[in-house]
Amino acid sequence: MPLTVDPPGRTPRSLVSVSVLRAIAIPLSVGLTLLNRPDAAAGQSFRDTSDHWGGDCISQLAAENALNGYPDGSFRPNHPVTRAEFAVLMLNSFPDVRPRYQDEPEFRDLSTDHWAYSSIQTAYRKGIFVGYPDQTFRADQSITRIEALAILSTLIRRPDHQRYRERGLAIPPNPQQVLAEMVQDAQETPDWAQEAAAAAAASFLIVDYPNGRHLRPQAASTRAEIAAFLCQSRDWHGLVPLAAVAGNQHFSGHPGLAIVQEATIRGQAAWFDRQRERVVRPVPPAGWQVQELGDLAEDRVAALFEDESGTRRWGYFDHEGQLAIAPEFSSAAEFSEGLAAISQQDQYGFIDATGQLVIPAQFEAVQPFHDGRAAVRVQGQWGFIDRSGEEVIAPQFVAVSPFSEGLARIEARPSGKSHYGFIDRSARAVIAARFKEARSFSEGLAAVCLEIPETGRERCGYINPQGDWVIEGTLGIGGDFSSGVAAIRRLERGSHVEFGYSDRNGDWEITSESLTQELGGVARDLGTFVDGFASLRVGENAGVIDRQGRLVVPLKFSAIGEMAQGYARVHYGGVWVSYVGGYDHSAMPFYETNLESGRWGYIKLPD
Template sequence: MVCSLSSFLLRASGAIAALSYLLSTLPVSAFPDTQNYWASDCIERLSSGRGWVGYPDGTFRPDASITRAEFATMMINAFRTHSFSEREAITFKDVPSSHWAYQTIKRSYELQFFSGYPDRTFRPNQPITRTEAFVVLQSASDFTAPEDTEAFLNQVFDDVDAIPNYAKEAIANAAIGRLILNYPQVRQLRPTEPATRGEMAASFCQVLAISRTLPQAYIAVGEDPFDLPPELGGISEFSEGLAVFRGPNFKMGYMNPQGEIVIPAQYDYASIFEDGIARVRTGSLWQAITPEGQVILEQNGYIGEFSEGLVRLGRSYPYTAIYDREGEFLFEIDHFIEAFSDGLALVKLQERGGYGFVDRTGAYVIDPQPDEVSSFSEGRAWILQETEPGKPRYGFIDKTGKIVIEPVYEEVKAFSEGLAAVKVGGLWGYIDRSGTMVIEPQFQQAQPFSEGLAGVQGDSTWGYINSQGTWMIEGGFHVPEFAQVHPIEPFENGLAIARIGDRAGVKDRQANWVLPVEFVDIAGVSDGLAFVNVGGRWTTEVTGTNIPPDYPRRSVMTGGRWGYSSLRYK
């Protein structure tokens, strides 16, 4: 969700003496002339971990301007691991092959960062203006500004009239991406002034997602849609009062809804908390931890998700060991086992095929049999049988393995709140635990019930029905064609994510928008905060290699910034 780059180096190949700044051969952790600079934390992080360098005298010179050649070198080194559409290189009249930045200038043209001037010059020694720098920087990022560019810019800057017309859309993209920092007056873009090393260091900290290094007061965003901004490093929704964040060291830790660090950024991977447990990894060492950071289980190898207080640990193939949340070993089984659900775990016999169920002691409750089955939910698990040649159908079994609902359905979903969605004749309806059809098949799509409501698709758009099949919330919900998300999500704690076109919001059970439908996407809602995306875009991409019109496509959301917006935001 955030942009992460493997390296960021400010250096030049060739005649290094020709540069206006020189590579320091000494390791640098701080500079004497940045101690009181407003972006000092960012510069220190870049110098110690991302390759930014100072001068031979040990200074950084944050107020020194940057030439076009220097900025081209910064861009190539910053985005060396990314893929961009390319074009054929040209030769600039004022950049001979002997020039120290010849290769990076050539490459910056190929990647379409720079285009040069109409007279086929690049002007490598000319200081780059702030406008030019932001235009180039945003060209390598993925942000989309509002349609009314002029109105948006006027919300953010007081000197919009000084922005060249050709650059206004790009400047808006850079602002929505939070790449522009204005010190000391946040509303003054100063578009024609030369860009300085300190200012651009701050912008590169933003584009590289180096969190918690910059003062929020100077980020030019106008009215900020985030209550906890992207600069805190959040990369997950809140769960059980904590969210995963990525620190300036690019390690992961946990923060609370106030943005305060609860568990320091020290892991290579961290999951959200579920049932009071999260899974983290450092190198090859996996651990299960509590919200206080206490380790309850660890092994050199993958630890799966906990379910009903139990977790599966991989042994030598095909063995699976089961532990409880206190880290106590319970049993081992010589087959692959799914997570526990409804008190039982589904066992898959890999070599000879078949499915069975074991209880929490590892004893078989339902012996392995050949028909494919699902995990249990509310005392029922679906079973797939071929009742007619070439026509597999779904039914349900109980916890003794007995078929209690005959396999007559084209598709089914798990029982939830006493009902299961089933497909008959191409349409979805709902049955109860006895198999009685309580809501006749009539929907194009159907979701499980949650908090008394289920999301369904009528003729074209989505809404919510109650357990009697009555429409309770109708709102024309839909998503872009081929999108890999649902127009509406199940209710949880009285709230549900809903989407209209390429925008998302949050509704309550009374059909009120408690978060406006103005975000590009929303990934979760908890603790009064929604994990939202601003400035991203929906794009359609090819997912296969077949020749049109048969090639598969999907719409995905890319780019933008992820942060947290309070449900009080209107």
């Protein structure tokens, strides 16, 4: 394989490496049309793929006229793909790639009567293809797996990434480590392909049937493997056996989890029952398809439906997957205390579990019911109603939070600045709106920060429902209490910043020293404990600790989602990419981050 001819460092890490384009001497793009040769017959079913591991993927691509078979009705899934065939595939897949070069290539081994001559010429001018240093193209040579994966990782086009990169997958900051965690033969990857292979791995493009544990970089790519790479590149991850996709070994092997994961990434509807023992596959009403699902709450799952005309409406399934409330709402929230917020014509109200509109859609905005009260907005101000829809606290606040432990946080702006306080269920201001920041009450305490005008400093800590300080001296607003502890930061010994979990008396239960020793690095983004577990991060990696501060889920995930019923939803392989999100009033850029690549799945938490 030729070495790169571009100078090192020419392209920033967050962008597609042009050096890879010129190094691998193959078409760098991703496509949807396979082997569009003159003798290929389109639109046929294939007699040799029904029992093949790649059959579902091949059938889906064929159904969209994205690939062709042979005149004898076969697909020949195990036959290798040549570089010429791949050149045609790339051109048909990316007709919008603009020409880069005006000169004509002169490949000494490519005659003008070769069936793909014109396509190879065009691919060269578009910068998709280059030849080898000896001026050969090797059109009839099989394309290797690493070459094909490098192609896909370099020129995949994702619409949601257009703001900061036109094409290509994000390159992980530690490509060798990513590959080593994905495949067992990572050391066989040639130097020129390390970054491209890591990007492909992070996006779950590597398919190795049957167990997904090897890259096999120098092996010839078969037609079935190319189809599998394409399905993965289109996020059709359920069409290839999950076990054959490198990276899925980092998720739980629970059969139900695999079913839910497969259904979700196929765009189908499925969820677990409460005990995580059974997968529910709901059946939408005739003429509708499910586009989005909420979470199971009070035996109801909100669902966004779309009919054949493109009309979208929200309705609900019951916990068994049967339609409980027909799709008729512009938006729908989860049920809480027997009622759910819905909208009709930009007005919000509440329905009961049968779908009856018990509180008419008449509000500008609403919040879920908590403690028998729901916050509603009328003419820009917030108040509260009871379950019958009767106004119990007149709209008068700039903003509010739901009632928690008998108190609701309110926001006031008497002098243009936001101040927070708390009211009880009778609207009595039990704690005056004097705090710069405040969180809702949890386990009898609320995190607050008070600005001291005389010094310009902050006084932060926790107060009780009477407004008395219980814990003082935290740096900034602390987390919510759960399982008897809350995540805080505090100065110790005058200037040393400690972070960890404090009890209700302000004493450390999990110290920063113990966390650093356990994690091997400085923890950040300390999460709230849920059922005895909390997420946190070290650098860009997330893991989970137990109530004793022991690391029970390794620091290898890019994000941790909900934790419930003994399982955690996790994101593996993601790359955090920074980009300019806009400019402030002084024309200075501000930066945003986006999580690219990777895949969501489930892991089982320790018993």
